[in-house]
Amino acid sequence: MDKIQKLKNRIDTVVSLTDEELSMFSKAFVLKKISKNDFFLKEGQIANFIGLLNQGVLIYFKSMDNGDEITTDFAFEGDWVTAIQSRLSNSPSLINIKAIENSELLVIKQQDLSDIYIKIPKIERLGRILMEQAYLKMVEQNIDFQVFSAKDRYERLLKKHPQIFQRVQLYHIANYLGIDPKSLSRIRKQIFD
Amino acid sequence: MDKIQKLKNRIDTVVSLTDEELSMFSKAFVLKKISKNDFFLKEGQIANFIGLLNQGVLIYFKSMDNGDEITTDFAFEGDWVTAIQSRLSNSPSLINIKAIENSELLVIKQQDLSDIYIKIPKIERLGRILMEQAYLKMVEQNIDFQVFSAKDRYERLLKKHPQIFQRVQLYHIANYLGIDPKSLSRIRKQIFD
DNA sequence: TTTATTTGGTAACAAATGTGGAGCAAATGA
DNA sequence: TCATTTGCTCCACATTTGTTACCAAATAAA
Numbered sequence: 001m002d003k004i005q006k007l008k009n010r011i012d013t014v015v016s017l018t019d020e021e022l023s024m025f026s027k028a029f030v031l032k033k034i035s036k037n038d039f040f041l042k043e044g045q046i047a048n049f050i051g052l053l054n055q056g057v058l059i060y061f062k063s064m065d066n067g068d069e070i071t072t073d074f075a076f077e078g079d080w081v082t083a084i085q086s087r088l089s090n091s092p093s094l095i096n097i098k099a100i101e102n103s104e105l106l107v108i109k110q111q112d113l114s115d116i117y118i119k120i121p122k123i124e125r126l127g128r129i130l131m132e133q134a135y136l137k138m139v140e141q142n143i144d145f146q147v148f149s150a151k152d153r154y155e156r157l158l159k160k161h162p163q164i165f166q167r168v169q170l171y172h173i174a175n176y177l178g179i180d181p182k183s184l185s186r187i188r189k190q191i192f193d
Numbered sequence: 194m195d196k197i198q199k200l201k202n203r204i205d206t207v208v209s210l211t212d213e214e215l216s217m218f219s220k221a222f223v224l225k226k227i228s229k230n231d232f233f234l235k236e237g238q239i240a241n242f243i244g245l246l247n248q249g250v251l252i253y254f255k256s257m258d259n260g261d262e263i264t265t266d267f268a269f270e271g272d273w274v275t276a277i278q279s280r281l282s283n284s285p286s287l288i289n290i291k292a293i294e295n296s297e298l299l300v301i302k303q304q305d306l307s308d309i310y311i312k313i314p315k316i317e318r319l320g321r322i323l324m325e326q327a328y329l330k331m332v333e334q335n336i337d338f339q340v341f342s343a344k345d346r347y348e349r350l351l352k353k354h355p356q357i358f359q360r361v362q363l364y365h366i367a368n369y370l371g372i373d374p375k376s377l378s379r380i381r382k383q384i385f386d
Numbered sequence: 387t388t389t390a391t392t393t394g395g396t397a398a399c400a401a402a403t404g405t406g407g408a409g410c411a412a413a414t415g416a
Numbered sequence: 417t418c419a420t421t422t423g424c425t426c427c428a429c430a431t432t433t434g435t436t437a438c439c440a441a442a443t444a445a446a
Contacts, residue, residue, distance in 0.1 A: 062336065070340055072332070085332065088325045132281045138331040139265070139278065143255065145338035146371040147263055150433075170394065178339040183433055185395055343403075363424065376403055378425055 015122045029106040040097040047086035048110040053079050056103020057167050062095045071175040150179045151187050208315045222299040233290040240279035241303040246272050249296020255288045264368040343372045344380050
């Protein structure tokens with residue numbers, strides 16, 4: 001499947017572009033390969049780009065003052081990838097984005113995207129909608145923590161991303177759930193009994 | 194203090210407007226009074242406005258399927274108030290916003306705001322920056338839940354909003370912290386011993 | 387290959403949090 | 417005034433989660 005088709009699949013759910021618009025849009029994207037354990041973005045860098053994940057798995061994490069790292073999110077095939085805070089404010093990123101499999105992304109620079117906003121307003125609409133979705137996801141994630149137990153959160157994650165357990169190590173998942181890997185182990189044992 | 198001055202105080206930290214711009218901007222705001230326990234926005238309504246809280250305290254909460262209500266945020270004097278998801282997407286709000294004291298807000302309609310964006314681009318910048326801050330706040334809130342214990346979250350809240358404990362009932366705070374009011378009571382006892 | 391290192395798992399104990407019951411003081415209403 | 421409700425605290429007990437230590441399997445490195 002070529003670049004244009006992959007973009008089209010991902011965009012069609014939100015806005016529909018003519019072949020010409022799609023072609024112009026896709027020209028601005030560059031293929032980027034990232035090896036396992038390499039960074040797509042490091043804390044302190046400015047995220048002046050957006051990526052569409054073609055292949056692989058990425059994790060978002062933040063380094064805390066005490067040296068701990070906390071996993072805030074994952075990205076799978078089809079997900080848009082960027083550090084929203086950094087991109088919006090054009091300021092250094094507070095988070096890291098790292099590949100935990102060999103991965104491939106289609107990447108567009110923020111500047112090129114801004115240019116396209118002017119030429120194809122529908123793309124600006126796409127941008128706004130993706131931003132909204134990102135915000136809503138954050139709100140939902142928050143409520144998850146507020147009202148659900150660790151076990152419930154695990155089961156909800158299981159339902160939402162069944163693939164995650166084949167591709168992401170358990171300590172990353174525990175970290176994401178905000179619990180100790182041992183606690184996760186216990187929860188898993190309990191469920192599969 | 195008049196309307197213009199209140200707006201100016203709140204905006205100055207982000208963008209600086211000329212007297213003329215400020216005057217034009219402030220004309221679009223209308224004063225709205227809300228009695229204790231009345232709603233600024235109900236679930237299902239569309240938030241086609243933004244408010245600046247002059248006086249009072251509001252809480253944001255979401256009704257869950259099982260009938261529970263969970264407090265997701267508070268607003269105090271000087272805070273901008275709206276349902277971001279609803280306003281951005283012009284769709285029904287998923288949350289409620291209610292006054293827990295007699296309150297007063299300066300309210301601007303989304304349509305008027307959009308008109309002003311065109312006349313005063315600096316205001317659009319203000320809008321973008323406030324959106325960013327809201328997003329960042331959400332991210333921080335998330336990390337709070339992920340890494341801190343209930344006790345730590347209580348102490349962080351105490352540090353961030355010392356006024357909250359004089360003005361918001363403890364069961365609202367417990368709800369916001371994601372714990373049982375009894376647990377909060379115990380934590381408080383523990384701290385003040 | 388052999389040897390470290392990483393990863394996932396178990397068990398035992400400690401600490402934190404939830405649950406249900408009870409009491410008390412302040413606010414509210416008849 | 418008196419009764420009721422509401423918000424808060426405390427107690428005892430159950431459940432959940434964290435901590436530490438240890439082991440086995442998988443993986444990486446030599």
